[in-house]
Amino acid sequence: MTDQSTGKAIEFDRASVRFGQFQAVQPTDLRIEPGEFFSILGPSGCGKTTLLRLLSGFLDPTAGDVRIGGQSMVGIDPSIRPTALIFQNLALFPLMPIWENVAFGLEMRGWSRARRRDRAYELLATVALSDHAEKMPAQLSGGQKQRVAIARALAVEPSVLLLDEPLSALDLKLRQHMRAELKQIQARTGITFVYITHDQGEALTMSDRVAVMNRGRIMQVGSPDDIYDRPANAFVATFVGETNALAGKLASTAEGLALMETPLGGFRAANPKGLRAGDEAILFLRPEKLRLLAPGEATENHIPARVLRRDMEGAWSTLVVEAGGQELKLHLAHDGREAPPSGEIALGFSATEAMILPKGEMSDD
Amino acid sequence: MTKLFRAFGVPLSTVILMFSSIWILGLIAAPQLIMIEQSLWRMERPEGAAEISVQIDGLYNQLDVMALDRSTAEAGTDATKRAADLAALDAKEAAINAEIAALEESESTPVKVYTLANFGQMGAAHLAIFAKTIAASLAVSAIALVVCYPIAYAVAKLETPRTAAVIMLALVIPYAINELLRIFAWQMILNQNGPANLLLGLVGLDPVPFLESGTGVFVAMVYAYILFMVFPLYNVLETLDGNQVEAARDLGASTWNIHRRVVIPHARPGIAVGCIMTFMLSAGSYAVPYIMTRGTAAPWFTQLIYNRFFEATNWNVGAAYALSLLAVCTVFIFGMMRLLKVSLKDIAK
Ligand SMILES: Nc1ncnc2c1ncn2[C@@H]1O[C@H](COP(=O)(O)OP(=O)(O)OP(=O)(O)O)[C@@H](O)[C@H]1O
Ligand SMILES: [Mg+2]
Numbered sequence: 166m167t168d169q170s171t172g173k174a175i176e177f178d179r180a181s182v183r184f185g186q187f188q189a190v191q192p193t194d195l196r197i198e199p200g201e202f203f204s205i206l207g208p209s210g211c212g213k214t215t216l217l218r219l220l221s222g223f224l225d226p227t228a229g230d231v232r233i234g235g236q237s238m239v240g241i242d243p244s245i246r247p248t249a250l251i252f253q254n255l256a257l258f259p260l261m262p263i264w265e266n267v268a269f270g271l272e273m274r275g276w277s278r279a280r281r282r283d284r285a286y287e288l289l290a291t292v293a294l295s296d297h298a299e300k301m302p303a304q305l306s307g308g309q310k311q312r313v314a315i316a317r318a319l320a321v322e323p324s325v326l327l328l329d330e331p332l333s334a335l336d337l338k339l340r341q342h343m344r345a346e347l348k349q350i351q352a353r354t355g356i357t358f359v360y361i362t363h364d365q366g367e368a369l370t371m372s373d374r375v376a377v378m379n380r381g382r383i384m385q386v387g388s389p390d391d392i393y394d395r396p397a398n399a400f401v402a403t404f405v406g407e408t409n410a411l412a413g414k415l416a417s418t419a420e421g422l423a424l425m426e427t428p429l430g431g432f433r434a435a436n437p438k439g440l441r442a443g444d445e446a447i448l449f450l451r452p453e454k455l456r457l458l459a460p461g462e463a464t465e466n467h468i469p470a471r472v473l474r475r476d477m478e479g480a481w482s483t484l485v486v487e488a489g490g491q492e493l494k495l496h497l498a499h500d501g502r503e504a505p506p507s508g509e510i511a512l513g514f515s516a517t518e519a520m521i522l523p524k525g526e527m528s529d530d
Numbered sequence: 531m532t533k534l535f536r537a538f539g540v541p542l543s544t545v546i547l548m549f550s551s552i553w554i555l556g557l558i559a560a561p562q563l564i565m566i567e568q569s570l571w572r573m574e575r576p577e578g579a580a581e582i583s584v585q586i587d588g589l590y591n592q593l594d595v596m597a598l599d600r601s602t603a604e605a606g607t608d609a610t611k612r613a614a615d616l617a618a619l620d621a622k623e624a625a626i627n628a629e630i631a632a633l634e635e636s637e638s639t640p641v642k643v644y645t646l647a648n649f650g651q652m653g654a655a656h657l658a659i660f661a662k663t664i665a666a667s668l669a670v671s672a673i674a675l676v677v678c679y680p681i682a683y684a685v686a687k688l689e690t691p692r693t694a695a696v697i698m699l700a701l702v703i704p705y706a707i708n709e710l711l712r713i714f715a716w717q718m719i720l721n722q723n724g725p726a727n728l729l730l731g732l733v734g735l736d737p738v739p740f741l742e743s744g745t746g747v748f749v750a751m752v753y754a755y756i757l758f759m760v761f762p763l764y765n766v767l768e769t770l771d772g773n774q775v776e777a778a779r780d781l782g783a784s785t786w787n788i789h790r791r792v793v794i795p796h797a798r799p800g801i802a803v804g805c806i807m808t809f810m811l812s813a814g815s816y817a818v819p820y821i822m823t824r825g826t827a828a829p830w831f832t833q834l835i836y837n838r839f840f841e842a843t844n845w846n847v848g849a850a851y852a853l854s855l856l857a858v859c860t861v862f863i864f865g866m867m868r869l870l871k872v873s874l875k876d877i878a879k
Binding site (some may be wrong): 323 | 740771782787795
């Protein structure tokens, strides 16, 4: 593995994919920088794998172009693209010992047996698997197999590493460990990582930038902070993290803020999209931004509510309340001393911490 | 055994054991043992047959001598003495005749002798046919493999499951038709005046004696047994994870290398089963060579076996021939398993 940056840039240029009548990927423009850790996040069936297959070469765009390192990839066979793919089920070769798995790409490039064997052992050492080189894949644990798959992909020294939900088969502890390991490998090799996941925690913790996809369309591209704090639309706001959504209509606007009428009353909140009075809109309010008001405390936005239940989460607890016929959630810091609130309560939030976005499709999970 | 009894209870276990023994005895052991026994003996003239025939000759000589005595006695004048001499001679002659009959009886009743000689009975001509049959059966398996592998791969990996089911069904349907009917149809197709030669004629080629040259047997055999190659291959290729093929390609493998390093190693048990089946069926086929050649081309070894049994009526040599074929087939099975590094367990799957 080299230490200088070997990653290449990726560009989608109005690339789209149709399967018969079904538009799996809408025309997409996207640029991924060399050496970037880029995640594609989205619900099942939204077209993530399809997008990845455009890069690996198992699929060509129905229209548009895909470029890697400035070079068009359309019509170029997967076997000669500067990419390596890590499959969700890893797809190790079960009948070859581990070292041969790792050396497979080198074998295909005509390396001598002795040379590729040495190289495989070197690579296995970097993923702490030297002792297992002569074993068969079936004899390894899930995490070990995962590392073999990584070593096998890195052996061909790709400029772009494509990972299709590589950790989804692992348990939580191992997953967290492997996240760190992947991140480290990426930093060390400088390879461009395109990482597919439907686990938002994974996308937010690992990535330089994230694209959120829905129904074959990229809904937003941005840093994890952008995605979480400044969602571009209703889908991203609801798909990433938890949120309370209040539908309503804008009453008036002023200096980046707006007053919105909802069934729970009128609220003032940020209006980043510059919506105008009379527009249908949704107000999004993260549970951690909603506060429990002390009796008599005054705020910008005030919601009378009734406690339904409290879900203990560990470091915090989620209070589920009912207000104006709608359920709302808020996070309470958990200190274990105060008695949890019950009965009739009052909630509040500051205008800058809630966001008004145009009405649109929302994620249902 | 205890496990069996615990799992199924005593009455059911007894029944299971009984059926298993019947299966093993009746289907596996008995036919082989009977054939082996048959091949190991032959009927021979009893020991000491030479002395007996010398003895018999001696007795006949005695009879001749007695005929002389009789004529001397008949010439006698004393009536009483003549009658007494003749009576004595009659008695003696009857005794000798009885002895001859007994000796001849024991000389001509052959005895059963156990020997390996039956296996040494194959002359050069038969040995050549034996070798040709084995070689041709190997070739049939090889052709079937070469033809079936791409088909099975394409159906298993490239087609959607629905299309695959339809194709497999289309492959099976011809096999629902009686084997004889299909082979006779091929006989007609490849006939001197059949459609195959008609087509060749249209292209301006001379008719080919398919049947007489033995090509017909070959073609019909590939046709008759190809299914036994397609199915094992299809079944095993079905279970190959498509991602492995893609992974290999992604890592830079050419189509040939994908097959050499990933697909064929995975398909080994299916290849072994398919080759073993087609080889055994071809080597043991009687109807196909019989119908296709009808004596116009060199016989198949099975026809020789048939002849030993029913025309030369030497069942012992017939059994020895049949066992030789079985032995080669067994060697082939184990050779195949060795070559493809598959165990009996893989094949059973
Ligand atoms: N070869 C194909 N032919 C027809 N439709 C396809 C094909 N491949 C994918 N699709 C469809 O395209 C859509 C997107 O599929 P894709 O595999 O990209 O989803 P995904 O985002 O990776 O989902 P998941 O998270 O479940 O893996 C799905 O609705 C799928 O049914
Ligand atoms: Mg997918």
